[in-house]
Amino acid sequence: MYIGIDLGGTNIAGGLVNDKGEILFKHSIPTGRERGSDLVIEDIYNVIQVLIDRNNTDSEVMGIGIGIPGISDPHTGEVLVCVNLNWYNVPLREKLAEKTTLPIYIDNDATVAGVAEFQVAQAGKYNDAVILTLGTGVGGGVLIDGKVVSGHHGIGSELGHMLIGEGLYTCNCGRNGCLETFASSTAIIHYAKHLITQGSASSMFHAVGGDLDKITGEVIFDAAKKGDVVANQVVDRLVKYLSIGIMNIVCTIDPEIILLGGGISMAGDFLIQKVNTALDALKYFKASPVAKVEIAKFKNDAGIIGAAMYAMIHQ
Amino acid sequence: MYIGIDLGGTNIAGGLVNDKGEILFKHSIPTGRERGSDLVIEDIYNVIQVLIDRNNTDSEVMGIGIGIPGISDPHTGEVLVCVNLNWYNVPLREKLAEKTTLPIYIDNDATVAGVAEFQVAQAGKYNDAVILTLGTGVGGGVLIDGKVVSGHHGIGSELGHMLIGEGLYTCNCGRNGCLETFASSTAIIHYAKHLITQGSASSMFHAVGGDLDKITGEVIFDAAKKGDVVANQVVDRLVKYLSIGIMNIVCTIDPEIILLGGGISMAGDFLIQKVNTALDALKYFKASPVAKVEIAKFKNDAGIIGAAMYAMIHQ
Known part of the structure; x- marks a missing residue:
């Protein structure tokens, strides 16, 4: 026990x-x-x-x-x-x-x-695996050869702080460009508000009764699933950078599987299908298989x- | 034997x-x-x-x-x-x-x-270590828990294909933004030619007798060490993106040491000092130590x- x-x-x-x-x-x-x-x-x-x-x-x-x-x-x-x-x-x-x-x-x-x-x-099926928790921030867990990797100084598996581009805002860590400023609920809420404030017409505005502070990850994915153009623009930006982050994990440790957890993973198959399409286009060795990407089981x-x-x- | x-x-x-x-x-x-x-x-x-x-x-x-x-x-x-x-x-x-x-x-x-x-x-002193070979391309070797990591599909430790920004040209792999298009000799030669062709005055032009096709990594680092402004601009761009690549390795597996090999590593302390300064500014947890960066011994x-x-x- x-x-x-x-x-x-x-x-x-x-x-x-x-x-x-x-x-x-x-x-x-x-x-x-x-x-x-x-x-x-x-x-x-x-x-x-x-x-x-x-x-x-x-x-x-x-x-x-x-x-x-x-x-x-x-x-x-x-x-x-x-x-x-x-x-x-x-x-x-x-x-x-x-x-x-x-x-x-x-x-x-x-x-x-x-x-x-x-x-x-x-049940121990995978020895080389990664989890990305997509919530308020982005967390990571790395398993190699069946062992958890925390790193020599204990600062490994901080995958949310991978630098992958020019972000719209500064990360909590003080830098610009961290994965978590593209692929967290904070990031997509920020971008959805940004687009709507800039004048993009979206069903999300009505879904929250005009109060943009009520936009959540769920609101964005619900609207995207119903075909809202702006919501899809927001999700597609997340998918683009999440896929870059995933491919960077692949080119470093090439795990067998990458699981997506956290609040954003509730988007399920809708998210997975978009990510898989983006990953296919992002392969550096086109013919080689890469890690499966699936939704984590535990919530x-x-x-x-x-x-x-x-x-x-x-x- | x-x-x-x-x-x-x-x-x-x-x-x-x-x-x-x-x-x-x-x-x-x-x-x-x-x-x-x-x-x-x-x-x-x-x-x-x-x-x-x-x-x-x-x-x-x-x-x-x-x-x-x-x-x-x-x-x-x-x-x-x-x-x-x-x-x-x-x-x-x-x-x-x-x-x-x-x-x-x-x-x-x-x-x-x-x-x-x-x-x-x-001599087996390090169990968690990475090598980056900075040559015509950028290669990588990853050692975790004393074992070489090639990955589940054999495509791991391809660190030159980490995506870290918008590059000036397309990588051999067909994508844009790979580390090797910023941190290889190919990349710095390309950028040096680009700057000189655009009109930047540099001692490199004279060093190669006006034949830009004779610019090598050595020519660039020699000029940079002597204070040539354009050559330093070229080296600093390499250092910026190499440091981003190194920090992305750190946030994933946090090794004890990262060795730099390949032709560019011949620049020695001049390179290491610039990289260490850049890495200090790039820490996501300011107080925590990160991997040492040193020049590889074997050439x-x-x-x-x-x-x-x-x-x-x-x-």
Whole structure:
């Protein structure tokens, strides 16, 4: 039995997860990030304690996995940076180790989501695989030869920060041109608003009652599926740059499969078909097959299951 | 004892290499690529035979490694595509296996050059490392967890085909924006000619006696080191895009070290200092260290030694 913690900007979501990756019990509390890291870590421990207490199976809790929305040092368990939590150099594992003797494993949330997809949903079928989580930002998880790649300095698999062109706005990281400024919900909402504000007539305007701040990824994809020209222009820009990002992953590590997760992946086949068409045109060796691109299976629970499985495979 | 073959567009260069990666004897003949693959393969075998005959040590030849300027299927030993040789789907291993019972291992030339650098020159010091060979084109070799990564379909580590911007000309692969159209000698020669033709005054013009077709990478770097403004503009463009390519490798697999090889790497510290300055400005997590960037140690023999060592470690 393992505990998986999905530390987010909004909630600390935890689960008691068995060796098969099934959640037996969930417990979630608000993060309250404005309180600072000490109090948040105390609450992470409280969630862990509730989950341990709820374990009424014969199987003991063997370890704790934590997915964080940022980067950590895999050796020390220190959170190096979480922009969304305003955490810099927070000794997360050290602080938790004052309260529990259970082993604690910490990694990026998209990385542990990848673990959930590849180890559990796909049952270890793929040894060389990548997950791209297309949400508010773009996260990445890389699996090579069956192992999660976090990199030598713990800053690998940050695929949302791949530089691929001239963007319309500056990324949170301070640079221009990151994949996440083209392929996140933030990016497509920004571009849809930009086009409508510039005078493009779109059904999206009516769908949100004229309040452009209500445009979401769902609104854009719904309109695109119904044939709205502007919405399709927005989706096609995402597809163009997402495909460039995918081909850059291919030319580097050439995985067997690339999974798309996160909110934008709810667009399903509509998205996959457009991406596959774009990828066909982008091959550098026309005759060679490239990675399959599919929608990830886990939705909201990927973080919890992935964190728990991450602890299991690292033990 | 192993045989390493560096199959190039100009020469078939072979060497008898001991287990320490030392070349005991070399033999090289012109490729004569216009003759077609069958005759070239016959000559590859002839080089192998000469090398086996010259082995006067007690140590038997245990295997053959071949570095090719293109991509191959690591499982079947088939050369899928070598644009420079005009080879498509050539069953290289199968054809050689008709003549020798020695095991034959085939991979991309930059990949095996990486093996030479990391296994021999660096003596296995690095487990997570990348080599970029900056020559006529840009090749790549990726080592993760001590293993060479060729990818699931054999098209990985083709780092020269990473898409990073709008290029001035179309890449050999048919696309626009590949790293090799910014960071190869072809790319900087093209850009230097472009600037001079457009009217920029440069000492490079005089260095080649007014014959722009005589501009080489060496001419450009020599002029840049002496302070020529146009030559520095050319080098700075290379550095800008090379650094973007390096940071995209970092955000994907975050290696410990990235080596620069190939003709352009002869620019040495002058290049490294400019690249390090550019990389500092390009960090996505400002506080975190990133891969060291250094000049590769092996020059022209990296292909032979690497191919032999590739055979050794795969046996």
